Amino acid sequence: MNTRVRWALFVAVLVVAAVIPQIAATGTVNRMSEILWVAVAALGLSLLTGFNGQISLGHGAFLGLGAYTTMILTVDYGVPFAAAGLVAVALAFVVGVAVGLPALRITGVYLALVTLGLATLFPQIVVRFGTITGGSVGRQLLPRPGYGDSELLDRIGQRKFLGQAGFRAPAWTGLADDQWRFYVFLVIAVVAFLLVRNLTRSRVGRGLVAIRDNETAAEVAGVRVDRYKVVTFGLSASLAAVGGWMFAVLNNQVSPTSFTIALSITLLVAAVLGGAASIVGPLLGAAIVVSIREAVPADSQRFSQVAFGAVLIIVMLVAPGGVVGLYRTIEARLRRRGAGGASNDAATSTSTRPDVPGVSR
Amino acid sequence: MSLLEVDGIGVRFGGVVALDGLSFSIADGEICALIGPNGAGKTTLFNVISRLYEPSEGDLRYAGEDLLRLPAHAIAGLGIARTFQNLALVPGLSVVENVMIGAHARSEGGFLACTLGFPARRTERRVRDDALELLDGLGLAAVADHSAAGLPYGTLKRIELARALAARPRLLMLDEPASGLTHGEVTELGDTIRRIRDDHDLTVLLVEHHMGMVMGISEHVVVMEFGRKIADGDPSSVAQDPKVIQAYLGTGS
Ligand SMILES: Nc1ncnc2c1ncn2[C@@H]1O[C@H](COP(=O)(O)OP(=O)(O)OP(=O)(O)O)[C@@H](O)[C@H]1O
Ligand SMILES: [Mg+2]
Numbered sequence: 001m002n003t004r005v006r007w008a009l010f011v012a013v014l015v016v017a018a019v020i021p022q023i024a025a026t027g028t029v030n031r032m033s034e035i036l037w038v039a040v041a042a043l044g045l046s047l048l049t050g051f052n053g054q055i056s057l058g059h060g061a062f063l064g065l066g067a068y069t070t071m072i073l074t075v076d077y078g079v080p081f082a083a084a085g086l087v088a089v090a091l092a093f094v095v096g097v098a099v100g101l102p103a104l105r106i107t108g109v110y111l112a113l114v115t116l117g118l119a120t121l122f123p124q125i126v127v128r129f130g131t132i133t134g135g136s137v138g139r140q141l142l143p144r145p146g147y148g149d150s151e152l153l154d155r156i157g158q159r160k161f162l163g164q165a166g167f168r169a170p171a172w173t174g175l176a177d178d179q180w181r182f183y184v185f186l187v188i189a190v191v192a193f194l195l196v197r198n199l200t201r202s203r204v205g206r207g208l209v210a211i212r213d214n215e216t217a218a219e220v221a222g223v224r225v226d227r228y229k230v231v232t233f234g235l236s237a238s239l240a241a242v243g244g245w246m247f248a249v250l251n252n253q254v255s256p257t258s259f260t261i262a263l264s265i266t267l268l269v270a271a272v273l274g275g276a277a278s279i280v281g282p283l284l285g286a287a288i289v290v291s292i293r294e295a296v297p298a299d300s301q302r303f304s305q306v307a308f309g310a311v312l313i314i315v316m317l318v319a320p321g322g323v324v325g326l327y328r329t330i331e332a333r334l335r336r337r338g339a340g341g342a343s344n345d346a347a348t349s350t351s352t353r354p355d356v357p358g359v360s361r
Numbered sequence: 362m363s364l365l366e367v368d369g370i371g372v373r374f375g376g377v378v379a380l381d382g383l384s385f386s387i388a389d390g391e392i393c394a395l396i397g398p399n400g401a402g403k404t405t406l407f408n409v410i411s412r413l414y415e416p417s418e419g420d421l422r423y424a425g426e427d428l429l430r431l432p433a434h435a436i437a438g439l440g441i442a443r444t445f446q447n448l449a450l451v452p453g454l455s456v457v458e459n460v461m462i463g464a465h466a467r468s469e470g471g472f473l474a475c476t477l478g479f480p481a482r483r484t485e486r487r488v489r490d491d492a493l494e495l496l497d498g499l500g501l502a503a504v505a506d507h508s509a510a511g512l513p514y515g516t517l518k519r520i521e522l523a524r525a526l527a528a529r530p531r532l533l534m535l536d537e538p539a540s541g542l543t544h545g546e547v548t549e550l551g552d553t554i555r556r557i558r559d560d561h562d563l564t565v566l567l568v569e570h571h572m573g574m575v576m577g578i579s580e581h582v583v584v585m586e587f588g589r590k591i592a593d594g595d596p597s598s599v600a601q602d603p604k605v606i607q608a609y610l611g612t613g614s
Pocket of ligand 2: 403404405446
């Protein structure tokens with residue numbers, strides 16, 4: 001696909017995405033919002049794992065950090081949503097860097113295990129600091145002032161939540177809350193995707209891929225390998241926290257059960273399924289993952305985890321480049337056929353290394 | 362005037378002494394060949410200069426700078442570029458992007474600038490144009506957008522050379538550039554190295570087993586065996602040195 005076709009497609013998708021909330025039911029709009037938060041978090045994971053080769057099985061924790069930060073700041077301190085989001089992003093960056101520093105000394109399977117530990121630890125930390133986090137009950141925003149069982153809230157000491165409005169559409173927009181929320185998410189997601197696209201196509205982006213494929217070559221060329229890896233970890237965590245902000249805003253509540261290892265796996269599946277080292281990959285992956293979860297009845301959601309696990313294994317074996325990788329392979333084949341078998345062996349651009357699918361270009 | 366001074370460098374790997382008090386210097390602008398039997402320590406010296414291996418003793422001065430004080434990623438910025446004996450390309454990038462990686466140290470733009478995109482764009486174009494020109498000069502223009510994986514060995518070696526040149530080095534270190542090339546290609550490569558040195562005004566440190574090429578293009582030859590220097594001089598005098606003849610006959614290579 002040449003650049004012009006890509007941009008045309010991009011605009012077309014945007015227009016469709018902008019129109020659907022005007023005609024679709026609230027449930028559909030919220031589902032689209034869900035795709036967007038999964039996509040932004042998976043984008044962060046794609047940057048880290050797909051482009052830079054650092055694996056993380058713990059991104060659900062960064063997402064949870066973003067969601068809890070948002071919820072606590074807005075509910076307990078009356079901080080506006082936008083400001084809470086900025087704090088969440090900055091905090092996740094710092095924590096991401098703190099995790100990224102020891103990650104310099106451990107790689108591959110060991111890094112996978114350490115981040116897996118992070119994912120399992122997060123819900124426990126939340127419960128441990130119950131006075132701030134609401135413990136295993138979690139925290140919630142009430143959609144309208146005065147709504148809810150105030151007596152019950154008094155009893156569990158969450159009285160102060162009362163009177164906190166959720167993320168409401170400003171009157172001037174004339175939009176319903178779910179529509180407004182989706183449009184805000186859409187803008188955030190577009191900005192996030194464009195910024196990451198800039199980064200991956202730049203001098204720094206080449207450095208990240210070089211580190212992934214050949215750290216020595218990168219270092220000898222002058223890439224500050226350690227700094228790049230740590231900053232990427234921070235940025236990746238920040239993107240997950242943006243997803244977490246969106247999660248809190250969409251669901252009006254957070255609880256430790258939302259940010260278990262299952263979420264980390266879901267994000268990884270979304271990133272890998274779409275194509276880990278690509279920009280549109282996480283969006284496609286998020287759409288597929290949310291659709292799978294939607295297709296599974298609510299009372300057997302455990303099954304969707306099994307399905308994700310199976311999908312992950314199959315993708316790794318059959319199409320390590322994910323949907324985007326498959327597309328590239330097919331496109332390259334067609335082009336070669338079109339060129340009358342000219343020996344332009346572009347199919348090799350889809351690497352077969354599972355963690356390193358072909359890079360987006 | 363010497364550009365690089367290797368002064369009593371020693372490197373140990375466990376019980377193996379890879380470099381044993383190695384000293385020599387390279388004059389500015391010359392093509393200096395570093396030869397010796399397999400395992401003599403030639404690649405180890407490259408890795409010391411690249412700051413990938415920490416020497417246990419010795420000094421390393423480059424253009425008045427103490428290299429051993431610097432981290433590995435700072436070396437390229439001083440104008441030292443190299444190729445690798447066993448290729449070290451980036452398969453996930455296209456050929457031209459691999460060459461652009463070589464220009465990393467002399468282009469700017471950190472995470473913020475690159476994410477915002479605006480300031481980086483102009484440099485990006487310049488670096489890409491430079492890379493394409495280098496590829497063109499080495500007869501590689503046709504594969505510029507190809508993935509760096511799955512090309513013939515000789516092509517990959519030339520891509521590595523282009524990547525090293527993209528750094529606009531003052532000292533170019535080539536680790537067995539002729540290995541795996543056909544006879545015709547070797548002759549051509551020798552001419553290329555000479556031309557590059559003349560055009561770009563640089564100094565070359567060449568590790569090579571191909572004696573025809575070494576004797577044909579270098580002005581200075583340093584011979585190593587078991588991590589030590591056994592001869593140092595111009596090509597003809599080194600070739601007649603009994604110790605050199607002994608070293609080569611003795612190991613059968
Ligand atoms: N990373 C390493 N770990 C352990 N031993 C090493 C390492 N690198 C080199 N050596 C040893 O140091 C010695 C010198 O190796 P080096 O690769 O420098 O030789 P060389 O002169 O480049 O040989 P060749 O012509 O075969 O490339 C050898 O005995 C080698 O086994
Ligand atoms: Mg060697």
